Amino acid sequence: MTGVGSYLPKNRYSNEDLTKFIDTSDEWITKRSGIKFRHFVSENETTSDMAVNAALNAIINAQIKKEVIDLIIVATTTPDNTFPATATLVQKKLGINSVSFDVQAVCAGFVFALSVAKSMMKDNHYSNCLVIGADSMSKLLNWNDRSTSVLFGDGAGAVILQKFENIDKKLNDWGILSNVIHSDGNLYDLLKTNGGVSNNQISGFIEMSGKEIFKHAIDKLSLSIEEALLLSNKVISQIDWLVPHQANQRIILAVAEKLKMNSKKIISTVKHHGNTSAASIPLALDNAISEKKITNGNLLGFQAIGGGLSWGASIIRIGKPKN
Numbered sequence: 316m317t318g319v320g321s322y323l324p325k326n327r328y329s330n331e332d333l334t335k336f337i338d339t340s341d342e343w344i345t346k347r348s349g350i351k352f353r354h355f356v357s358e359n360e361t362t363s364d365m366a367v368n369a370a371l372n373a374i375i376n377a378q379i380k381k382e383v384i385d386l387i388i389v390a391t392t393t394p395d396n397t398f399p400a401t402a403t404l405v406q407k408k409l410g411i412n413s414v415s416f417d418v419q420a421v422c423a424g425f426v427f428a429l430s431v432a433k434s435m436m437k438d439n440h441y442s443n444c445l446v447i448g449a450d451s452m453s454k455l456l457n458w459n460d461r462s463t464s465v466l467f468g469d470g471a472g473a474v475i476l477q478k479f480e481n482i483d484k485k486l487n488d489w490g491i492l493s494n495v496i497h498s499d500g501n502l503y504d505l506l507k508t509n510g511g512v513s514n515n516q517i518s519g520f521i522e523m524s525g526k527e528i529f530k531h532a533i534d535k536l537s538l539s540i541e542e543a544l545l546l547s548n549k550v551i552s553q554i555d556w557l558v559p560h561q562a563n564q565r566i567i568l569a570v571a572e573k574l575k576m577n578s579k580k581i582i583s584t585v586k587h588h589g590n591t592s593a594a595s596i597p598l599a600l601d602n603a604i605s606e607k608k609i610t611n612g613n614l615l616g617f618q619a620i621g622g623g624l625s626w627g628a629s630i631i632r633i634g635k636p637k638n
């Protein structure tokens with residue numbers, strides 16, 4: 316993972332701003348979720364626009380020419396159009412040649428996309444992959460439902476994955492060391508939209524059983540990171556930074572407690588942008604790199620859960636060895 320970039324739309328709303336049009340308070344939102352701000356796309360801004368901005372930042376950060384990218388995977392729940400894939404629009408806007416498609420696993424989308432990218436890079440001839448998580452969750456919010464509308468925001472994050480073969484044995488312990496992904500369709504109704512193309516031809520609004528999601532999130536996030544650690548022959552104390560899905564500060568802290576992990580090793584940016592679904596992990600990652608918390612060679616844990624339910628985790632050594 317040699318480059319990271321992110322993008323947040325310019326329009327930023329504080330909790331106080333939301334009180335002007337819904338019955339809520341800064342105190343309630345902060346206490347229940349840790350969220351203080353969220354960004355919303357402007358009128359003509361789309362998911363692919365945010366994805367392209369994040370991608371360009373990741374390309375600069377990786378110090379590669381965009382033309383070397385041969386695979387683009389966009390994790391999104393909020394495509395520009397129902398079809399084609401948003402990834403093909405990103406490809407067009409970047410002006411490059413690549414295989415391009417979307418992955419849909421809602422808030423777990425970025426971890427699912429990493430898993431697909433790793434398999435394709437290993438089994439096929441792809442060498443430089445752009446993985447993006449991008450979502451315009453504001454388009455799915457029902458402002459008559461204050462228990463969900465205050466939790467989400469829009470944004471995009473991107474990473475560049477590069478394949479280095481037979482260069483140096485040192486590289487064996489770099490990159491995506493393990494991925495685990497899971498789904499349980501029996502829990503479909505806990506978090507979903509109340510519409511869909513083949514259902515009623517509308518995209519619908521988010522509906523969530525908050526308390527049940529809360530419990531599943533803590534169990535499944537903890538178990539999946541333990542599974543990913545086992546697969547990579549690492550233990551929790553070796554992780555330099557845990558970069559969890561940024562949905563809710565109470566979930567982040569409860570998982571840390573369950574894993575007996577020092578909360579100082581956890582990246583949390585949920586306060587600044589709320590739940591941006593598939594964008595949340597790369598957004599938090601990019602923020603932590605800009606703040607010089609995460610540096611080249613750090614061992615990272617990613618974990619996410621979302622509608623489906625879908626969940627998973629990855630263990631990654633970021634960057635590449637210095638010559």
Ligand code: ACO
Nearest residue numbers: 338339340343347422461462465525526528529562563620
């Ligand atoms: N402002 C003020 N009051 C509110 C608001 C609001 N925005 N929303 C709900 N309330 C009120 C309710 O009406 C209720 O009032 P009542 O007691 O008079 O009936 C009271 O607050 C408590 O409501 P609950 O729904 O019981 O609130 P709870 O304590 O469960 O918190 C929350 C709700 C924050 C959604 C919690 O269940 C939670 O954190 N769930 C996890 C969900 C999550 O983070 N999902 C993210 C998407 S999934 C993912 O990405 C992992």
